[in-house]
Amino acid sequence: MKIVDFLNLKKINEIYSSELKDAVGRVIDSGWYICGKELKKFEKEFSDYCGVKYGIGVANGLDALTLVLRAWKEMGLISSGDEVIVQANTYIASILAITSNNLIPVFVEPDPDTFNLSAETIATYITSRTKVILPVHLYGHISNMPSIMEVAKKYNLLVLEDCAQAHGAEINNVKAGCWGDAAAFSFYPGKNLGALGDAGMVITNDNGLSNIIRSLGNYGSHAKYKNDYLGINSRLDEIQAAMLSVKLKYLPREISRRQHIAYRYGCEINNNLIKLPLNNNVKEHVWHLYVIKTDYRDLLIKHLNYCGVSTLVHYPIPPHKQKAYEVFNDKNLPVTELLHETVLSLPISPVMTDKEIEHVIASVNSFTK
Numbered sequence: 001m002k003i004v005d006f007l008n009l010k011k012i013n014e015i016y017s018s019e020l021k022d023a024v025g026r027v028i029d030s031g032w033y034i035c036g037k038e039l040k041k042f043e044k045e046f047s048d049y050c051g052v053k054y055g056i057g058v059a060n061g062l063d064a065l066t067l068v069l070r071a072w073k074e075m076g077l078i079s080s081g082d083e084v085i086v087q088a089n090t091y092i093a094s095i096l097a098i099t100s101n102n103l104i105p106v107f108v109e110p111d112p113d114t115f116n117l118s119a120e121t122i123a124t125y126i127t128s129r130t131k132v133i134l135p136v137h138l139y140g141h142i143s144n145m146p147s148i149m150e151v152a153k154k155y156n157l158l159v160l161e162d163c164a165q166a167h168g169a170e171i172n173n174v175k176a177g178c179w180g181d182a183a184a185f186s187f188y189p190g191k192n193l194g195a196l197g198d199a200g201m202v203i204t205n206d207n208g209l210s211n212i213i214r215s216l217g218n219y220g221s222h223a224k225y226k227n228d229y230l231g232i233n234s235r236l237d238e239i240q241a242a243m244l245s246v247k248l249k250y251l252p253r254e255i256s257r258r259q260h261i262a263y264r265y266g267c268e269i270n271n272n273l274i275k276l277p278l279n280n281n282v283k284e285h286v287w288h289l290y291v292i293k294t295d296y297r298d299l300l301i302k303h304l305n306y307c308g309v310s311t312l313v314h315y316p317i318p319p320h321k322q323k324a325y326e327v328f329n330d331k332n333l334p335v336t337e338l339l340h341e342t343v344l345s346l347p348i349s350p351v352m353t354d355k356e357i358e359h360v361i362a363s364v365n366s367f368t369k
């Protein structure tokens with residue numbers, strides 16, 4: 001029997017149950033289920049929370065990423081065959097958004113300490129076809145955006161931030177999603193701000209981009225039955241928007257709890273077979289995942305499982321090694337591949353009790369080879 005769940009969504013949402021049910025009831029009674037006032041309200045609330053002008057609700061995080069690149073193509077800023085710089089150790093969605101737009105992903109080795117892109121490494125991958133940098137704020141840790149934006153300016157590149165894991169992370173008091181030309185968020189149930197279904201959002205300060213994305217996600221239409229683009233159907237529905245408005249209010253509190261747990265892990269886990277993640281600036285990390293590294297992963301998983309502590313691997317296979325990406329299978333990315341063999345995610349969630357936190361710490365500390 002498990003003592004500590006990896007992530008218990010029922011417990012997370014139970015706390016807000018009556019508010020969530022009120023929100024759903026309000027939408028049911030309104031008779032309006034798509035593109036209505038709940039969506040408008042949540043778009044405004046979330047873009048205000050991040051600190052940008054426009055929020056465009058879409059069906060999920062993958063669509064958010066895909067539609068930004070698609071819109072830049074429609075605007076003539078990029079075209080098929082252009083290169084997009086992205087870290088090789090990301091979740092596959094970041095790469096799918098690139099290849100589905102007939103763009104070329106340039107797999108960049110991450111900084112193994114932050115798991116993110118570093119500006120110095122990016123610079124060595126830039127060619128005459130490079131048009132976009134796509135930094136993924138992996139595990140909830142915002143990338144070093146000041147230095148990445150410097151590289152982008154120097155080489156005149158667009159920046160699309162993948163913020164699917166980093167709602168609310170900030171650097172120099174500026175939140176994830178405000179640094180680049182546009183940013184994509186996911187509200188998949190397991191994300192730090194999770195819907196009770198699928199949902200996503202693009203945020204940007206660019207009014208033109210915002211209009212095109214809104215149109216592309218609605219069959220390429222600006223006005224009813226007039227289609228300017230070959231669009232798709234990608235909308236954030238009223239019920240999800242209403243529930244996300246409820247949950248957004250509690251996001252800062254939930255982030256603080258995650259940061260508190262990470263702080264305790266950082267201070268109290270003490271085992272020289274395990275390397276802990278960097279924890280130098282509290283506000284830069286919102287701890288979607290707490291990812292440690294160890295050369296003894298299989299043994300540690302077994303030990304923790306025996307102790308009743310659930311763990312997961314994010315991620316077991318990098319995108320370029322996936323069967324679906326056979327064309328990239330031969331790429332030589334030793335830093336990325338080593339990370340995929342050594343990373344392990346410990347439980348971290350706003351509903352973990354102090355007792356559970358202590359049990360995880362004690363269990364990790366009692367691990368021997």
Ligand SMILES: *Cc1c(COP(=O)(O)O)cnc(C)c1O
Nearest residue numbers: 060061062091093094164186188
């Ligand atoms: C979850 C995730 C996505 C995709 O979000 P969905 O809502 O599941 O489509 C994209 N990028 C990263 C880094 C993610 O973790």
